[in-house]
Amino acid sequence: MATLHDSGSAATPVPLIRPKYPGELVLRLVRNPLEHFTRLAREHGDVVHVRMGREHIYLVSHPDLVREVLVGNQRNFKKGRALERARLLLGDGLLTSEGEHHLRHRRMIQPEFHRQHVAQYADTMVEVAARRTATWRDGAPVDMHKEMSAVALSIASQTLFGADVGHESEEIGAALEATFGTFMRTFYMPFGDLVLRLPIPSSRRFWQGAHRVQDTVNRLIAERRASGEDRPDLLSLLLRARDVEGDGGGMTDDEVRDEVLTFFLAGHETTANALTWSWVLLAAHPEVADRMAAEARAGGDGPLTAEHLPRLPYTRMVLSESMRLYPPAWTVARRALGDFTLGTHRIPANALVVTSQWVIQRDPRWWPDPDRFDPERWRPELAVDRPKFAYFPFGGGARMCIGEHFAWMEGILVLATIARQWHFDVRPGTTVTPHATITLRPRGGAPMTVHRRTNT
Ligand code: HEM
Numbered sequence: 001m002a003t004l005h006d007s008g009s010a011a012t013p014v015p016l017i018r019p020k021y022p023g024e025l026v027l028r029l030v031r032n033p034l035e036h037f038t039r040l041a042r043e044h045g046d047v048v049h050v051r052m053g054r055e056h057i058y059l060v061s062h063p064d065l066v067r068e069v070l071v072g073n074q075r076n077f078k079k080g081r082a083l084e085r086a087r088l089l090l091g092d093g094l095l096t097s098e099g100e101h102h103l104r105h106r107r108m109i110q111p112e113f114h115r116q117h118v119a120q121y122a123d124t125m126v127e128v129a130a131r132r133t134a135t136w137r138d139g140a141p142v143d144m145h146k147e148m149s150a151v152a153l154s155i156a157s158q159t160l161f162g163a164d165v166g167h168e169s170e171e172i173g174a175a176l177e178a179t180f181g182t183f184m185r186t187f188y189m190p191f192g193d194l195v196l197r198l199p200i201p202s203s204r205r206f207w208q209g210a211h212r213v214q215d216t217v218n219r220l221i222a223e224r225r226a227s228g229e230d231r232p233d234l235l236s237l238l239l240r241a242r243d244v245e246g247d248g249g250g251m252t253d254d255e256v257r258d259e260v261l262t263f264f265l266a267g268h269e270t271t272a273n274a275l276t277w278s279w280v281l282l283a284a285h286p287e288v289a290d291r292m293a294a295e296a297r298a299g300g301d302g303p304l305t306a307e308h309l310p311r312l313p314y315t316r317m318v319l320s321e322s323m324r325l326y327p328p329a330w331t332v333a334r335r336a337l338g339d340f341t342l343g344t345h346r347i348p349a350n351a352l353v354v355t356s357q358w359v360i361q362r363d364p365r366w367w368p369d370p371d372r373f374d375p376e377r378w379r380p381e382l383a384v385d386r387p388k389f390a391y392f393p394f395g396g397g398a399r400m401c402i403g404e405h406f407a408w409m410e411g412i413l414v415l416a417t418i419a420r421q422w423h424f425d426v427r428p429g430t431t432v433t434p435h436a437t438i439t440l441r442p443r444g445g446a447p448m449t450v451h452r453r454t455n456t
Contacts, residue, residue, distance in 0.1 A: 011341040011342075011343075011344055011345055011346040012344065012345065012346060013049075013345075013346050013348075014047050014048070014049040014058065014345050014346070014347070015049065016049050016050070016051060017040070017044060017048060017049060017050050025050050025051075025052055026052055029052070032436075033436045034330070034358050034434060034436050037059060037331075037354075037356050037358065037359050038358070038359050038362070040059055041059060041061035041356075041359045041363075045061075046060065046061050046062035046065060046343075047059070047060055047061075047062075047065065047342065047343070047345045048061070055352055056348065056350070056351045056352065057351070057352045057353075057354055058342075058345075058347055058351050058352070058353045058354065059354050059355075059356070059359075060342065060353055060354065060355050061355070061356070061359050061360055061363070062343075062360075063360060063366065063386075063387035063388065063389035063390045064343075064387060064389070065342055065343055066355045066360065066389040066392065066396070067387075067388060067389045067396065068342055068343070069334060069342070069353055069355060070332065070334075070355070070389070070392075070395060070396035070397040070399070070400075071396050071397040073340060073342075074397045074398055074399070076336060076337055076338055076340050077334035077335060077336055077337060077353065078098050078334065078335050078337060079096065079098065079333075079334065079335065079399070080332075080333025080334050080335055080352055080353075080354070086438075088210070089179060089210055089261070089265075090258060090261050090262050090265065091254070091257070091258035091261070092255065092258050093258040093259045093261060093262025093263075094106060094109065094259060094262055094266075094402060095262045095265075095266050096262070097258075102399075103398075104243050104246055105251070105255070105259065106398070106402070107243060107245055107246065108241040108242065108243050108250075108251070109237075109238070109241060109259070109402065110402060112234075112237050112241070113402050113403060113404075113405060113406060114405065115405045118405050118406045118409055119306035119409070120232060121155075121159045121406065121409070121410075122304075122305055122306035122309075122409060122413060123303070123305065124155060124158050124159055125155050125409065125410050125413045125414060126303045126304050126305070126413050126414075126417050127303070128151055128154045128155050128158065128414075129151055129413070129414040129417040129418055130303065130417055132147060132150060132151050132154070133417075133418055133421065133422060136422065136450045137450070138450070138451060138452040139449065139450070139451065140449070140450055141427065141447065141448070141449055142447075142448055142449070142450050143445040143446060143447055143448075144276050144279045144280070144424065144445075144446040144447075144448045145272070145273075145276045145441065145442050145445045145446040146445060148272045148273075148275040148276045148279070148414075149177075149268070149269075149272040149276075151272070151275070151414060152267075152268040152269075152271045152272035152275065152410070153173040153177075153268045153272070155268070155271075155410060155414075156173065156263070156264050156267045156268035157172070157173060157264075158233075159233060159234055159267075159406075160233060160234045160235055160260060160263060160264060161220060161233055161234075161235055162231050162232075162233040162235075168216065168220070171216070172213055172216050172217065172264065173264065173268065175209045175212050175213045175216075176209070176213050176261065176264055176265055177269075178205070178209050179205075179206055179209030179210050179213065213261065214257060214261070217257045217260050217261060218253065218257055220235065220260075221235070221239070221253050221256055221257060221260070222253070224236065224239060225239065225253070234260075234263060235256075235260065238251060238256045238259050238260065239251075239256060263403070266401075266403065267403055267406070267407075269328075269439050270328040270329060270407070270439055271328070271407050271410050271411060273326070273328040273439055273440055273441055273442075274319065274322060274323055274326075274328045274407070274411050275411060275414055275415065276441075276442055276446050277322050277323075277325070277326035277328075277440075277442070278318060278319055278322040278411070278415055279424055279446070279448065280326075280426065280432045280442065280446055280448075281318075281321075281322050281325065281326075281373045282318070282419075282423075282424065283423075283424045283425055283426045283448060284373070284426065285373055286423065288318060288373075288375060289419065289423050289424075290423075291314060292314055292315050292318055292415065292416070292419050293419040293420060293423065293453060295311075295312055295313075295314045295315060295416070296312065296315065296415075296416035296417070296419045296420045297420050298311070299311060299312070299416070303417070304413055304416055304417055306409065308413075308416070309409065309412060309413070312412050312416050314375065315412050315415050315416045315419070316378070316408070316412055317375040317376070317378035317379070318375045318415065319408070319411045319412060319415060320375070320378045320391075321373060321374060321375045321377060321378060322373075323393040324361045324362075324367070324377075324391060324393075325361070325362070325371070325373060326434060326440055327357035327358055327361055327393045327440060328393065328439050328440055329357065329393065329394075329395070329401075329438075329439060329440075330356060330357050330358040330436055330439070330440045331354055331355065331356045331357070331358070332354075332355050332356075332357070332392075332395050333352055333353065333354045333355070334352075334353045335350065335351075335352055335353075336348070336349055336350060336351045336352075336353060337349065355392075357391075357392055357393055358436075358440070360389070360390060360391075360392070361390070361391055361392075361393075363390070366386050366387065366390035367390070394407070420453070421452060421453055422450050422451065422452060422453060423450075423451050423453055424448045424449065424450055424451065425448060425449045425451070426446075426447070426448055427447045427448060427449055430447050432446045432447075
């Protein structure tokens, strides 16, 4: 297995890869970023230096170097370009804030995302999945991306605001998604933030959507504050959170709003993708789907609960493998604050350091036959051999996903609840391919046919 070899010699600059023609790299990136990054890494090595406009980008593709960036050297970085831009929408929520503000909020919110705390949301997750599937008919066509987005959105709404703001939170979700859609389309544009400021229809829609979402959430916060109610949802949790290790204070309403929008967006889009890709893979591997269904059915007839999780190890293996092949967050980027040494390489201040789950989680050095879907890789005895950052769907270090336990629980319970009763085919003549925006979505949806499982 390849390891990092430190020659002990002084660090050297990483040579710049020159494009074959002007604009080559931008073109490749816009056309197919997944293929572009994979080729750069496989052809040029673990640290690749390219330029796009004034931006110096370093693609880092060795797990040990990724650990250095995300964990070992994390103080030397701030968030990368996409998240700098996401501030337009998400303000100073956990995903986009920096420094002391981020630290304070993370300290206040983190305890509520421990495994035992998120278990209280298990029943909502199962109920939402069961309710949605009750509308399905044997043999009917469905777009699984649409279905899983609706499930994840509803789970995000109900866990944030409680069940009784149903239609309102669905509206927030829809507006947020439309707004985020515009935002994602501008993502790879070199002047995307300027585009959003031009008086053109798509930019106008972006701001209208953003303001509508903010106004609605502001109102929900004001109502909850006025009622003085403490409910078992994330909104109440954010309103009562105190910085007990710091000044003891809470959050302002604007701060709560930014966190609410962040949870809404970070929480549902990624999970919806993880679920969708799992069904796409299961449709192509019916023997795996059958085994997963048998495991889920062994839990008895009643609805699944948080207590069932330890008895669903195969479902967890399936989800792990699905997020290996189709990581919902397929890159994590950081901006270097000062010059630094990475292995034997010198990286200058202000460089954009990009790590890609897509590239590393399909690297044959860590994953034999990397493109093959094989949940068996996740048998515990096989996992011990791999470097930690050969798999990092939730990132790492101080900015690691705060919702990781929530996401595992949601993913496993929704998959198992659905698998008990249904299985799926990808419709003949269609192939579901990934579309890499900020998250990894299926391009044009995931058209499938649902089939009711027989009781045998
Ligand atoms: C399969 C589902 C999910 C995946 C793959 C995922 C992935 C990630 C990744 C890679 C990051 C780190 C980004 C970076 O370092 O730049 C992140 C951060 C974050 N995620 Fe998730 N996430 C998922 C689900 C969730 C859920 C369910 C929630 C909330 C309930 C959530 C909330 C957040 C927040 C607030 C952050 C920012 C944390 C910080 O910077 O302190 N995520 N997520």
